[in-house]
Amino acid sequence: MRFSGTASYIASDELKVAVNAAIALERPLLIKGEPGTGKTLLAQEIAQAIDAPLIAWHIKSTTRAQQGLYEYDAVSRLRDSQLGDARVSDIRNYIKRGKLWDAFTHPTRPVLLIDEIDKADIEFPNDLLLELDRMEFHVYETGETVKAALRPIVVITSNNEKELPDAFLRRCFFHYIRFPDAETMSQIVEAHYPGLKPRLISEALRQFFALRETPGLKKKPTTSELLDWIKLLVSEDIDLETLREHDPRKLIPPLHGALLKNEQDVHLFERLAFLNRRERG
Helix, strand or coil, X not given: CCCCCECCECCCHHHHHHHHHHHHHCCCEEEECCCCCCHHHHHHHHHHHCCCCEEEEECXXXXXXXXXXXXXXXXXXXXXXXXXXXXXXXXXXXXXXXXXXXXXXXXXXXXXXXXXXXXXXXXXXXXCHHHHHHCEEEECCCCEEEECCCCCEEEEEECCCCCCCHHHHHCCEEEECCCCCHHHHHHHHHHHCCCCCHXXXXXXXXHHHHHHCCCCCCCCCCHHHHHHHHHHHHHCCCCHHHHHCCCCCCCCCCCHHHCCCCHHHHHHHHHHHHHHHHHCC
């Protein structure tokens, strides 16, 4: 069971090593990197590559660790008891399984994605330490212990919004996904849109990376935004000459709404265009 990337996911050698090391060590793989570098997609591609089911737990600011195990709906049971519902005799009718329960009891070895763990409360990772380490937990309402017969492959993503506890980090295999360089990005574009004109892609990539390096940019465009932009360039039949146009009044690339996602960055380029016009008289 080894991961070597897929036709649609261009993985670096370092990332392949990290994935396979985490699988061999049977430790959670903690993936960090700026948004748009394919952290969430990685779990999907691992599942596809090794023909395993994917169980995804997308974390929100209100998510509690207990929800990943199970939740007991005492309110519904009380209501049903008042209504004389026969289901109240079995407490299992009011226990909702969480994603970890699903992963631990799946008949085949799954890939468990815990996505954007840093969105939750700072205690959230610590609350999962024991369960992820031992791959088991106790259900107090029924007295049963849920234990993983097949240890799932756990992929945890983080956008570095807050620091994760040291005790949690010690139990993970860590990898930081660097933003792709121009050569790798070219391979990613080819994987998604094969057969496009090389000169057009080369110019689009040049402008994309130049835009990312603009000082003062609030939100740098990501891989997914580049792919959207290239799709628009092709669908709108933007030719190489139009893309290369060096008009100082048009510093912003055509169809820039796919790349720039807030008014502050648009205004930045408008100011740069104004300064260029004034310098040229």
